[in-house]
Amino acid sequence: MNAALQTDLDPRDRGGPAQPLLLVDSLRKHFPVRGGILNRQVATVQAVDDVSFSVQKGETLGIVGESGCGKSTTARLLMRLMEPDAGEVVFDGDPVGARRGIPVSEMRRQMQMVFQDSYTSLNPRMTMVESIAYAPRMHGLGRREAYDRAERLLGRVGLNPRQFARRYPHEMSGGQRQRVNIARALALEPRLVILDEAVAALDKSVEAQVLNLLEELKQSLNLTYLFISHDLNVVEYMSDRVMVMYLGRVVESGPVASIYRHPRHPYTRALFASKPTLDPDRRTTEMPLTGDPPNPINPPSGCRFRTRCAFAQPRCAEQVPMLGAPLAGDAPPSHIVACHIPEAQAPMRHTIEVGHA
Template identity: 80%
Template structure:
């Protein structure tokens, strides 16, 4: 992108080190436990297992969607990738370079190529900066001249559908939620990133505005050769935006694969329960029973083995002893790259979303 931002046809990125076959992002066994402190001496008394041994990759030019209940570790994973919080263990590789390693890529250089859009559009912006100042701030801090930085900011405002003369000098409180989120998207693009993490970026918007922003994200992805990591609670939005989907439960990945395969043939009981909970206007598809019963376990003391076993009607005694790993589903009829963390063939072969809590 030039300072004025007039992108041409989609072309190869000169920063592409490993070629199109090299994943842009590889996450291996990343983990984050938060200490819980208490008592008179404020000592650590427990840990919250927010993200536990999560591994995945993001290919260049694709959109990877991440779904799961609140508290499953989606947003914590995003913050770990951006190094807003430091992981306890694990590694993150960006286009073949290990982040934070002496022979790899520094966190500062990584952040120039990986940006993030947060859910709260208001608190993400500095209330004392105009919209053009907010967008131009990062380029100026990275050495771009004032004139060029503001030209880039004005170009980006236009690219996200905001009139420069009308919005460049406004402050956050003078904009609607959808307008502020457009500014946040423009600000994320100001450093010409290759990967953009969208953490519930449309969750707080009205449906009509949400559709406009989703279409905008699709256009920007094509124009600027972007790769997305898309986090959302809305299963319909994830299906619309994503090429692949990763399902998380209580800090771990339970299923991953191509979006069409996951939505047509979910194999993990938790994934089926999620899909069964989607509201529908079809009178012939009304839900007569709760798709999922029981409360989510406490992340301070999660169940041993499979963490979903306390809410799964297919759980066996062995599910409490062994942590299931992501592997190809039983039966061999799934598409390539469809992985599920479940060791019970009957659970994978079942259909429907109603899962009763076992009586054992």
């Protein structure tokens, strides 16, 4: 790998260490729903709506939320696998795709992505070394140098090049394929890696190995991660900060310790209360959250969570809560929430202690 990546000062760091590596402002993506004889647009799915956040250099930002909340769509918008309807993405101080900013092709070289399905992410007609070397070759690296880099990366992710370089995807296990996908993401020496449910399909023992590998690579290569997962325990282990999404919007964001110890938004607390416990002395007394998420084609007015919120008031239906005001009390200033109701900061109890007979 490039020796420059193993130093504290990256020569590509134009914005300085205090400049966020990734800054997202008011990102939006709506998908048209067509129907009728003339196939006209009859509705709109609001997949991502006014999402803003930043990722500091060297940190891991975890994104959590129910299925369909917009996590993966946000990742694909960042990679420009689909074009956003509105919003701005700034990479190390340079607007992506802007006339005086950074071209999308250069952004993609510095920001890579690892997908959930390790098999469909790989070309079944290409060997492991060919898959890893493909991107460097497309960016002008010679064939021999690209293949040497691919073999070094295989060893870096724990796969012996002599055994795995010439294998095809169907000859590998799920954990081995995901290691190859990680190596392929590192082939262009990126600065930010988006991990979209990268360990969700793995067995727990293999998952732990891959998570430790990701941590080791982050430290040794000065990487920054955007970590998307539905597993709250994995997000807590991997992340420095956490962003909670609900129905296409961000409802809470802050340091991982503050979010997990003092979740303030009713949805965040219900999400954490739904985690299964291994303690037989703690029993669930009530459902932490009832009902299904509203239809994204016709989301509720105001706060989108109000139809499932025990604290909802008339104001919640009239005004969209804004994310940005820091919370008072024991929460750090960087812990922000989008909620109208001060009472929502009160503890919610869904478990009781049960003593032994």
